[in-house]
Amino acid sequence: MKKYITVFFLVFGIHLTASANEINVYVWSEYIPDSIVEKFTEETGIKVNLSTYDNNESLYAKVKLLHNSNSGYDLVMPSTYFVSKMRDEGLLMELDKSKIDNFKNIDESLINKPFDPENKYSIPYFWGSTALCYNAKYVKEKVDSFNILFDPKYAHKILLTDDVREVFHVALKLLGYSGNDTNEEHIKQAYEKLKTLVPNVKIFNSASPKLNYINEEVIIGLNHNGEAYVASVENPDIKYAYPKEGVILWVDSFVIPSNAKNTEGVYKFVNFLLRPEIAKEISQAVGFATANKAAKALLPKEILNNPTIYPPKDVQDKGEFQEDVGDAIVIYEKYWEMLKLNN
Amino acid sequence: MMNKDLFKHFTILTIVAWLTVFVLIPNIGVVVTSFLEREEAHFVSFTFTLDNYKKLLSVMYIKVFLKSLAIALYVTILCLVFSYPFVYTISQTIKSIIIKDFLLILVIIPFWTSSLIRTYAMMIVLRSNGLLNNFLMYVGLIDEPIELLYNWVAVTIGLVYSLLPFMILPLYTAFEKLDRNYINAAQDLGAGKIDTLLKIIIPLTKSGIAAGCILVFLSTLGMFFIPELLGGSKEILVGNLIKNQFLIARDWPFGTAIGTVLTVIVVILMVIYARNTKNTDQLVV
Amino acid sequence: MSRLIRLYPIFIYIFLYFPIIVLIVYSFNSSKYGTSWQGLTLEWYRKLYSNSLLIGSTKNSFLVAALSASIATLIGTISALGLYSYRFKGRKIFSSIVYVLAISPDIIMGISLLILFNLISINLGFYSLLLAHITLNLPFVIIIVISRLKTFNKNLINAARDLGAGEWTIFTRIILPLILPSVISGWLLAFTLSLDDVVISFFVTGPNFEVLPLTLFSMAHLGIKSEINALCTVIFAVTLVLIFISHFIFRRKI
Numbered sequence: 001m002k003k004y005i006t007v008f009f010l011v012f013g014i015h016l017t018a019s020a021n022e023i024n025v026y027v028w029s030e031y032i033p034d035s036i037v038e039k040f041t042e043e044t045g046i047k048v049n050l051s052t053y054d055n056n057e058s059l060y061a062k063v064k065l066l067h068n069s070n071s072g073y074d075l076v077m078p079s080t081y082f083v084s085k086m087r088d089e090g091l092l093m094e095l096d097k098s099k100i101d102n103f104k105n106i107d108e109s110l111i112n113k114p115f116d117p118e119n120k121y122s123i124p125y126f127w128g129s130t131a132l133c134y135n136a137k138y139v140k141e142k143v144d145s146f147n148i149l150f151d152p153k154y155a156h157k158i159l160l161t162d163d164v165r166e167v168f169h170v171a172l173k174l175l176g177y178s179g180n181d182t183n184e185e186h187i188k189q190a191y192e193k194l195k196t197l198v199p200n201v202k203i204f205n206s207a208s209p210k211l212n213y214i215n216e217e218v219i220i221g222l223n224h225n226g227e228a229y230v231a232s233v234e235n236p237d238i239k240y241a242y243p244k245e246g247v248i249l250w251v252d253s254f255v256i257p258s259n260a261k262n263t264e265g266v267y268k269f270v271n272f273l274l275r276p277e278i279a280k281e282i283s284q285a286v287g288f289a290t291a292n293k294a295a296k297a298l299l300p301k302e303i304l305n306n307p308t309i310y311p312p313k314d315v316q317d318k319g320e321f322q323e324d325v326g327d328a329i330v331i332y333e334k335y336w337e338m339l340k341l342n343n
Numbered sequence: 344m345m346n347k348d349l350f351k352h353f354t355i356l357t358i359v360a361w362l363t364v365f366v367l368i369p370n371i372g373v374v375v376t377s378f379l380e381r382e383e384a385h386f387v388s389f390t391f392t393l394d395n396y397k398k399l400l401s402v403m404y405i406k407v408f409l410k411s412l413a414i415a416l417y418v419t420i421l422c423l424v425f426s427y428p429f430v431y432t433i434s435q436t437i438k439s440i441i442i443k444d445f446l447l448i449l450v451i452i453p454f455w456t457s458s459l460i461r462t463y464a465m466m467i468v469l470r471s472n473g474l475l476n477n478f479l480m481y482v483g484l485i486d487e488p489i490e491l492l493y494n495w496v497a498v499t500i501g502l503v504y505s506l507l508p509f510m511i512l513p514l515y516t517a518f519e520k521l522d523r524n525y526i527n528a529a530q531d532l533g534a535g536k537i538d539t540l541l542k543i544i545i546p547l548t549k550s551g552i553a554a555g556c557i558l559v560f561l562s563t564l565g566m567f568f569i570p571e572l573l574g575g576s577k578e579i580l581v582g583n584l585i586k587n588q589f590l591i592a593r594d595w596p597f598g599t600a601i602g603t604v605l606t607v608i609v610v611i612l613m614v615i616y617a618r619n620t621k622n623t624d625q626l627v628v
Numbered sequence: 629m630s631r632l633i634r635l636y637p638i639f640i641y642i643f644l645y646f647p648i649i650v651l652i653v654y655s656f657n658s659s660k661y662g663t664s665w666q667g668l669t670l671e672w673y674r675k676l677y678s679n680s681l682l683i684g685s686t687k688n689s690f691l692v693a694a695l696s697a698s699i700a701t702l703i704g705t706i707s708a709l710g711l712y713s714y715r716f717k718g719r720k721i722f723s724s725i726v727y728v729l730a731i732s733p734d735i736i737m738g739i740s741l742l743i744l745f746n747l748i749s750i751n752l753g754f755y756s757l758l759l760a761h762i763t764l765n766l767p768f769v770i771i772i773v774i775s776r777l778k779t780f781n782k783n784l785i786n787a788a789r790d791l792g793a794g795e796w797t798i799f800t801r802i803i804l805p806l807i808l809p810s811v812i813s814g815w816l817l818a819f820t821l822s823l824d825d826v827v828i829s830f831f832v833t834g835p836n837f838e839v840l841p842l843t844l845f846s847m848a849h850l851g852i853k854s855e856i857n858a859l860c861t862v863i864f865a866v867t868l869v870l871i872f873i874s875h876f877i878f879r880r881k882i
Contacts, residue, residue: 030850038680049684051838051846052846058591061590064386064593065746069751071835071836073835162576204575204577215470217492217493341403341406350796354709355714357707358706358707358722361703361766365741369743372740372743372747386746428633432633432637446637455871456648456824456864458824459826460648461647463844465647467654468647468650474650507644557731562733566733572849582735589739598739599743613727
């Protein structure tokens with residue numbers, strides 16, 4: 001009996017002393033390479049507890065759940081519209097810019113956007129698009145419209161990202177509406193259109209769609225541009241195309257939840273990630289466009305000129321940044337669930 | 344005498360206290376939450392409502408329940424059909440205890456291996472350019488890879504694969520308890536192999552069959568990660584539905600309502616099971 | 629006909645082991661996404677070794693598994709004794725709860741504990757996970773120990789009592805040695821259950837305590853990658869070792 005108790009307290013004790021200097025980071029899967037995390041820990045001695053998610057809704061739910069806890073996340077990375085939502089609900093901590101020297105490295109065109117005026121709460125990390133991805137070995141025709149997804153010959157070989165807003169964007173744009181539409185009637189019409197598409201979808205995946213394309217499990221569908229870029233490196237047949245209806249654009253930013261404990265550590269980590277060489281290394285590894293202009297200056301020509309990573313101006317103009325739709329999200333979610341369940 | 348009473352009270356108190364705090368109270372919490380309303384800020388607001396259950400009565404959700412129960416039933420029957428001859432052969436035809444022991448360990452190894460790992464292994468085999476498809480094409484049975492992954496067939500195969508040992512082990516226990524004398528007597532009296540099987544062996548192994556079936560059936564209902572991985576996030580069963588309510592939709596009251604219905608189904612099945620077995624100790628694997 | 633029947637188990641064994649063997653073989657495949665055989669390599673194992681996220685998760689999992697198994701074995705053995713030896717009000721109810729718990733889908737336990745922890749404001753993290761896993765393991769330990777107790781000859785205990793032995797002596801000198809193999813088996817099963825648990829961990833662990841099955845689950849979600857194959861092979865090897873140990877202990881008893 002005594003032996004049990006002593007062992008228990010020994011192990012218990014070891015654990016208590018172990019949690020000294022660390023930060024809890026929750027980001028998109030594949031966004032921060034392990035090598036970068038290791039470099040940071042080597043330099044500063046701060047341990048990074050990295051966990052990942054694959055859609056904004058899960059991120060939001062988890063942060064909400066941990067909001068009143070005293071062991072929540074120190075750093076998370078929501079997309080555009082979730083920054084304003086989380087800010088409005090008091091889930092975020094105002095940033096102390098004096099602690100973030102490298103903020104000056106951020107591209108001005110991405111600062112001071114409507115979803116966070118003056119960037120009081122967020123710092124852009126990556127921006128990118130979600131558009132059409134296909135395997136040229138099997139798809140011989142020109143790919144330039146979302147309509148191609150509805151072509152019966154591709155049935156059961158399609159991948160869609162597991163994201164309610166992105167999937168609805170496809171239908172809304174084809175109907176001539178905005179991807180940020182809040183009109184219930186329009187959303188319902190989009191739902192009706194998607195009802196014809198969803199049964200032909202083979203996989204819903206937002207975590208790492210590139211693997212499904214590389215493994216040739218699907219030959220056409222949606223994809224994030226970074227994923228498509230990495231896939232094309234592995235298999236040059238995999239290509240990325242912008243639809244004429246207008247692509248989905250998003251920005252993912254750093255935010256600090258209001259109950260973050262190790263703020264010193266977090267600021268160090270953010271500054272580290274904003275260093276030009278580090279941001280450049282990450283951008284090259286994951287294939288997304290960096291918001292860091294100093295890093296961009298260091299990127300090799302082939303990356304800068306790659307339309308998958310850096311879309312040409314006309315594509316950007318026609319594209320739409322995702323915005324918060326407020327209470328309409330409940331309508332979207334209702335139809336999304338109906339789409340998924342009526343299988 | 345003091346010593347004895349103290350000991351007695353200590354042991355009883357331990358189990359009662361732990362179960363009350365970590366089982367009874369949480370489950371009461373689940374049932375209570377299912378009657379509350381959803382709220383943005385704190386997940387639930389203390390207003391009584393039957394809306395969650397009304398929502399469950401819609402066709403959409405009833406379909407999910409029926410589908411889950413149907414798949415659970417398929418999986419259970421498949422496991423039984425595959426396991427029974429297996430256990431029969433090993434238990435009845437192999438005489439050497441050492442070999443029997445070894446064969447049993449070969450079943451226990453997958454049983455103890457994480458079902459997540461086994462499901463992932465199944466993914467590798469079933470995918471489009473995976474081994475199974477390549478083999479079938481090589482042999483000439485098919486021209487193009489068939490979609491073995493990301494549909495309910497894959498989910499069923501994956502569930503059977505994970506749960507087969509759960510059916511084999513109780514059956515094995517029941518078979519080992521079989522008194523050979525019954526079988527010998529039947530054969531002496533002229534019964535053929537099939538008659539012996541149907542009229543003697545199956546009835547005598549009833550307890551193992553029941554135990555295996557209930558283990559497999561109930562396990563199927565809760566393992567959401569298998570439909571998620573093998574179904575490509577398309578196959579929504581009861582477990583996935585509950586998980587989504589808590590994780591994505593943030594509708595705890597609705598999630599607990601589904602959970603409560605699931606618990607009720609479990610309890611009903613357990614009661615039927617208990618009534619039909621001599622004593623509940625037969626549950627022991 | 630009976631010849632054919634005898635071959636049948638082989639098919640089942642092939643079914644059970646084929647995917648695992650494929651997994652192990654592919655973990656040595658130098659192709660990153662495992663699409664075709666490209667030669668032998670240990671690269672993935674090297675990568676695993678230097679992946680700090682994975683090493684961290686693994687340490688966490690082992691810590692929780694060892695602790696929860698030990699505590700559950702302690703509480704479970706005591707509880708099994710209580711349930712077996714004494715008749716008390718509510719004995720039937722609590723016994724049934726134990727059996728129902730062992731069989732119920734884990735997801736019910738997951739959401740009920742999430743609600744409990746939210747209610748009494750316990751932060752999600754190491755402690756919530758530990759408590760949850762002890763609750764998960766408890767019924768199995770109890771069932772294993774009780775079934776061993778049932779094979780007891782009560783006369784042994786009566787004789788000891790007649791000879792004047794106190795409760796504690798009876799427990800430590802007679803009961804404990806005889807149930808020891810079951811207690812250890814219970815510990816091993818609890819350890820494995822905790823190590824493999826996906827569903828309950830999913831609901832009750834927190835951001836600063838990531839466990840291996842969850843890391844593996846998010847990795848598997850990404851798709852098939854050779855690094856994951858290596859990780860799975862390692863875990864499988866550990867399981868084999870545990871089974872070997874457990875069997876060795878049981879052997880001694882027989």
